[in-house]
Amino acid sequence: MDLPIFYSEEDEWKKVMLMYDSALKEVNTKLEILNNEFKLNHQYNPIEHITSRIKTPQSIAKKLRHNNKELTVENIVKYINDVAGMRIICSFTSDIYRIADLIAAQSDVNVLKVKDYITCPKPNGYTSYHMIISVPIYLSEMMVNVKVEIQIRTIAMDFWASLEHKIYYKFEGNAPESIRKELKECAEIVSFLDHKMLSLNEEIRLYNPESEIEHYREVVSESFQSMIRESYGTVIDEEDINQEEDEEKSSQEARQEMYEDLFENTKAEQPDSLEDVLERVEEAKEKNKFFRFFKHNVMNEEMDKM
Structure with missing residues (x-):
């Protein structure tokens, strides 16, 4: 210049x-x-x-x-x-x-x-x-x-x-x-x-x-990005990775055991009549949304604490 x-x-x-x-x-x-x-x-x-x-x-x-x-x-x-x-x-x-x-x-x-x-x-x-x-x-x-x-x-x-x-x-x-x-x-x-x-x-x-x-895609993407945001600037040693894998394996085993117990309890409570079946269907309809929320949030949180 x-x-x-x-x-x-x-x-x-x-x-x-x-x-x-x-x-x-x-x-x-x-x-x-x-x-x-x-x-x-x-x-x-x-x-x-x-x-x-x-x-x-x-x-x-x-x-x-x-x-x-x-x-x-x-x-x-x-x-x-x-x-x-x-x-x-x-x-x-x-x-x-x-x-x-x-x-x-x-x-x-x-x-x-x-x-x-x-x-x-x-x-x-x-x-x-x-x-x-x-x-x-x-x-x-x-x-x-x-x-x-x-x-x-x-x-x-x-x-x-x-x-x-x-x-x-x-x-x-x-x-x-x-x-x-x-x-x-x-x-x-x-x-x-x-x-x-x-x-x-x-x-x-x-x-x-x-x-x-x-809109929903953006919400899901933001939720996922918020989970991994801190990982961009962190370094994890190999020993920590092995420890995380052990903890994740224990957490998965605990969830699997809980789901099996839930399944067995459900099988034990078979309905006695058609009226019971219809009543349970209606109850399930009412509780469906809450159950989904409970399953994906509360259960996972509780298992993570175990």
């Missing part, structure tokens, strides 16, 4: 660029993991694509001059929040807030500032969701929290913003009133289109016969 010729702190500048580049890589990895997990669990991709960039030295110098600040490395880090920038493009507005919440929920992510231009669009019609976050970068001798600006938009929002940006620079920020009015109307159309597409997507989901099955 070429530096402005009047800039003399080249070594410090390279270190700062390393930090911002590392922060972009870290955030991009987080987003890739979240997107892959969402695709696996829901067969749906909330993120269409991601772009990232490091602000050019010329743009940085221009922004500092605009804010009447001296061009130094310290001022760049302190006053320029979008040196490292990332743009996330989604299909629907609901995905924007979902992704923003997932990013904010990361334990090592600190949300410094949020600007919701979807709820409150800019006067020219611009809509997007902006977050300034910091992420920890671990170096050989220290840890530094580095700022990254994230813009989250729908495809339609990004289409409008890209065209508006080109027109803005063509007229150097002084576009004729008629063009500004047309752009504002286009922004309103984009907002209406996003709303209609989101409503259509929600309606399609209501007609999906697999939606209820998918």
Whole structure:
């Protein structure tokens, strides 16, 4: 990256660029993991694509001059929040807030500032969701929290913003009133289109016969994952494995013995008449749900304690 010729702190500048580049890589990895997990669990991709960039030295110098600040490395880090920038493009507005919440929920992510231009669009019609976050970068001798600006938009929002940006620079920020009015109307159309597409997507989901099955699949999957979550970060020695196998074998034998006793007791209580059979059938219907719960939960818990 070429530096402005009047800039003399080249070594410090390279270190700062390393930090911002590392922060972009870290955030991009987080987003890739979240997107892959969402695709696996829901067969749906909330993120269409991601772009990232490091602000050019010329743009940085221009922004500092605009804010009447001296061009130094310290001022760049302190006053320029979008040196490292990332743009996330989604299909629907609901995905924007979902992704923003997932990013904010990361334990090592600190949300410094949020600007919701979807709820409150800019006067020219611009809509997007902006977050300034910091992420920890671990170096050989220290840890530094580095700022990254994230813009989250729908495809339609990004289409409008890209065209508006080109027109803005063509007229150097002084576009004729008629063009500004047309752009504002286009922004309103984009907002209406996003709303209609989101409503259509929600309606399609209501007609999906697999939606209820998918819900139960998610519940079962979460239950299973919660059981093995701690195992991801633990190491078990071979002696402990053998001990666990012995305990599991004893537990299985105890369950088998209990089931055999239950079966024998049931055989001993044969009904004396047809009326007794019908009565027991009705009782079984009433107790069926409870028995299933008891068998799969209470019995197993009691056997584990033995």
